[in-house]
Amino acid sequence: MSSSIFANMLPFILDWLNLLIRWAHMIVGIGWIGASFYFVALDFSLKQRKKMKDGVLGTAWEVHGGGFYHTEKFTVAPDDLPDDLIWYKWEAYLTWFTGIALMIVQFYWNAELYMIDRNILDIAPVVAIVYSVVSLTAGWFIYDALCKSDIGKNTPLLMGLVFLLILSASYFYTHVFSGRAALIHVGAFVGTIMAANVFAIIIPNQKKIVASLLKGEKPNAKYGKIGKQRSIHNTYLTLPVLVMMVSGHYPMITGHATPWLLVGLIILGGAFLRHLLIRHEVGDPLKGYAWTIPAIFVTLSIAMYLTMPETRLNTGKKLLSNAAIMTMVEQHCTTCHSASPSHEDFEDAPKGISLDNLQEIQKYNPLIMKFAIQSDYMPLGNETNMSEADRKALGDWLAAQH
Numbered sequence: 001m002s003s004s005i006f007a008n009m010l011p012f013i014l015d016w017l018n019l020l021i022r023w024a025h026m027i028v029g030i031g032w033i034g035a036s037f038y039f040v041a042l043d044f045s046l047k048q049r050k051k052m053k054d055g056v057l058g059t060a061w062e063v064h065g066g067g068f069y070h071t072e073k074f075t076v077a078p079d080d081l082p083d084d085l086i087w088y089k090w091e092a093y094l095t096w097f098t099g100i101a102l103m104i105v106q107f108y109w110n111a112e113l114y115m116i117d118r119n120i121l122d123i124a125p126v127v128a129i130v131y132s133v134v135s136l137t138a139g140w141f142i143y144d145a146l147c148k149s150d151i152g153k154n155t156p157l158l159m160g161l162v163f164l165l166i167l168s169a170s171y172f173y174t175h176v177f178s179g180r181a182a183l184i185h186v187g188a189f190v191g192t193i194m195a196a197n198v199f200a201i202i203i204p205n206q207k208k209i210v211a212s213l214l215k216g217e218k219p220n221a222k223y224g225k226i227g228k229q230r231s232i233h234n235t236y237l238t239l240p241v242l243v244m245m246v247s248g249h250y251p252m253i254t255g256h257a258t259p260w261l262l263v264g265l266i267i268l269g270g271a272f273l274r275h276l277l278i279r280h281e282v283g284d285p286l287k288g289y290a291w292t293i294p295a296i297f298v299t300l301s302i303a304m305y306l307t308m309p310e311t312r313l314n315t316g317k318k319l320l321s322n323a324a325i326m327t328m329v330e331q332h333c334t335t336c337h338s339a340s341p342s343h344e345d346f347e348d349a350p351k352g353i354s355l356d357n358l359q360e361i362q363k364y365n366p367l368i369m370k371f372a373i374q375s376d377y378m379p380l381g382n383e384t385n386m387s388e389a390d391r392k393a394l395g396d397w398l399a400a401q402h
Contacts, residue, residue: 255375
């Protein structure tokens with residue numbers, strides 16, 4: 001009896017876990033991104049002035065919340081460090097930990113439903129999870145090896161190879177996982193690199209500098225340069241990774257025939273936008289970065305053009321009867337989208353959308369057309385094996401209702 005109660009309560013428990021972990025992920029993620037944006041903008045806004053302390057590279061005057069702040073950056077580090085030195089690291093660590101926890105609750109727990117699309121690749125849930133863990137881990141080691149090699153000394157070459165690495169991962173994910181899981185994994189792939197940069201490179205290098213100072217030794221400047229390189233990588237990857245994290249809400253991206261190509265365009269457009277924001281924040285003349293505006297427009301316009309919806313209709317063919325449409329919807333939709341879902345993973349209809357009768361089907365006509373006709377987003381993972389012919393027949397009927 002108790003096991004039956006637990007089984008009935010499990011979807012409710014998982015929903016709350018999902019919500020709380022997602023909330024935590026947003027909180028710490030905002031903290032990490034905010035700190036990263038601030039320090040990058042601060043770094044670019046430093047100026048050399050007539051009166052500066054010995055060893056200071058530059059200073060910045062700032063105003064916020066009614067107060068004025070004077071910030072100094074040392075070439076390597078000051079001769080003496082205060083006891084109350086503040087480390088910015090836990091925001092990054094907790095963003096990654098909550099992200100992985102969310103991946104477990106949202107995708108690993110229901111891998112059959114959320115990760116696997118048998119029209120893409122017919123694999124077992126445990127295999128999908130192994131692919132996920134191994135690829136996320138491998139991505140960091142490949143990226144780190146590139147940065148530490150002689151390639152890392154050539155910024156344009158390194159930038160191009162990191163872009164190709166992310167694009168290759170995108171191609172892999174979109175040929176292994178469902179559309180929704182694939183793009184979330186691209187975000188996790190990049191996010192793992194960003195968090196590992198903080199954990200494995202930036203913070204350890206800062207600790208080496210601090211240790212040298214405590215010993216009365218002159219710190220090696222290379223540690224600061226390496227940390228700055230990884231920090232710059234992180235800030236330019238931030239905006240693209242945010243798009244990947246919310247992509248699951250947009251089937252025109254996740255359901256596209258070549259989503260890895262969209263990822264490439266989003267990475268470029270996001271990086272251009274980040275460059276524009278940085279240069280604007282530090283007050284650089286517009287003429288020095290004006291090229292980013294058409295670059296952003298072109299990349300995102302191409303992405304929008306590629307995602308224009310298909311008609312996917314059988315023009316001229318006889319419409320199915322209302323009864324036949326109702327039978328089709330019951331087969332492919334109402335196991336989840338019902339006042340009383342029969343699917344074991346749903347206690348309530350997702351997003352409150354029930355399709356138990358023709359009136360409700362007509363009410364949600366635009367959403368059905370968007371998610372099941374213009375894309376393959378629904379049914380999730382095509383769990384019910386909805387055919388192309390069924391989609392076209394349903395699309396014809398929906399189009400005739402206008």
